[in-house]
Amino acid sequence: MEEPPKSLAKVKHIILVLSGKGGVGKSSVTTQTALTLVSKGYKVGVLDIDLTGPSIPRMFGLEGKKIHQSSKGWVPVHLSTNLKIMSLGFLINDRGSSVVWRGPKKQAMIKQMLSDVFWDELDYLIIDTPPGTSDEHITIAEELKFANPDGCILVTTPQQISVDDVKKEINFCNKVKFKILGLIENMSGFVCPYCDECTNIFSSDGGMNLCRDLGLRFLGKLPIDPSFNEMIETQGDKEGKTLVDFYKENTSFTRFNDIIQLILDDNLPNRLQNLTL
């Protein structure tokens, strides 16, 4: 297995979203990365390898959609022509039923997702992960070993409890040679809608200080923004607008756009050119 998985044959860039800690906003960062890249005209795919708690279908308003099998493989769910999504959530019939799988089954599923999904041409594939450094992470690292991914975006919240787990994730990245594109400090402060006072509910600066200590690039702070959650929850009322249109009007967009621009400015090479096929 010294070649990249075949589903990635026409995928130019691969970015993983990782965190040692749960509930810090990996799926939210994945979603915002994808929407921002689509708003810039890129073709984007999102692969959700959180098998026991897949949030991606809900984030994109695609709950209840199904994956179809074609002669070319599994066809991901299309949100628009430029945005394709794959999640185990689409293979489960009832949104309330649990996927009780031990490691080897999770491993088999992730392998199959990497070999069988028909992405066709993509500029970016964003991979959302569960928290931790276990089966899903070892498997994706093995699968991508020869795939030359761009690297990963790390997500933390400011408090020390979360930073500690993210340090473990950084050690994991070093071990499997995932390049760290940078770190986002999410849920950093909440601005009261009544008096504009900012409260650091989950403390502050933990992610920024971690980057300083370890010499990692700090991509920025994202405050708690209830309007983003509201956009995700109310995406039902469309008025002919897409989620990308709504996102461009959202207060989070400007900040996130700056973050993505930092990564785009790296001009990371198209991995297809780099592969010795």
Add this chain to the structure above:
Amino acid sequence: MIAVRPHQAQEEHRFADGEIPELAPQPNNPYLKAPEPEHCPGPESENAGKSDSCTGCANKEICSSLPKGPDPDLPIITEKLSSVKHKILVLSGKGGVGKSTFTSMLAWALAADDELEVGAMDLDICGPSLPKMLGAVGESIHASNSGWSPVYVGDNLGMMSIQFMLPDKDSAIIWRGSKKNGLIKQFLKDVNWGQLDYLVIDTPPGTSDEHLSVTSYMKESGIDGALVVTTPQEVALLDVRKEIDFCKKANIKVLGLVENMSGFVCPNCKGKSMIFKPTTGGGEALAKEMGIPFLGSVPLDPRIGKSCDTGESFLDMYPDSPACTAILDVVDALRDTVGDEV
């Protein structure tokens, strides 16, 4: 319907687990390399590897070579835990909702009663948070011939976590499930808790190896039930619903659901904001829908996170705060449910 193809999964560890010294010999590996086919007789059954449905299954060889019959370690675990009166799991399908925070609160609150002996066990192997929250950073475990001693953070409060075994506090624990299961078994089998009134068990998010292992290893000794933690927004409830479904499948009684991070009162203007909006009714509606007790809502309070970072008891430091009252109400309700005199 999409068929999930049996896969030639390899149990190789290309990224070795070398960061941590070998803890103990690994148990027999009963873990299959492919999804079970329909009508699978089960790897423990006498017919494992021999029935009609085994033909062509990638697990066939593993199943026929597995030792048959019950796990010999189970009676040892049952014996070991027979001195523990109440065993409570803290679960959630979602990460970062406050499982560890709640486990630590529960431990502090119970241990505040001098009459009680309390233990807290951390089964989150890749992201252990409990040592920091209970103020036990930098401690290590003492092993003797008779087993492992818990780390004591108070006269009547002991705890156990993998964090105490790491050579460096930031070491990543890059372990597959089978290896995590081995450690969980050791935690249950080899830790000398002594007489305990309560053992509170913190878990990682999800419904995978850790959850299956702890519930199956403790089947005989009996688990009082699970405290399920959620936050108010649907994206969390979605995963928590799956966890409750898991409890049903695994025959674990749900003692109750608690909603954490529900609402925030601005310290400046006292205005209330629903930061994680309960667009689908929050924890209370979910509890009603699933027919489980709702134990209460705990508001967001920045001092909770702060006291978790410093390892101090929020309940002791801010006994008059609304969050403290809400937490203690949940603890009381929980003690009532397991049939303890409050």
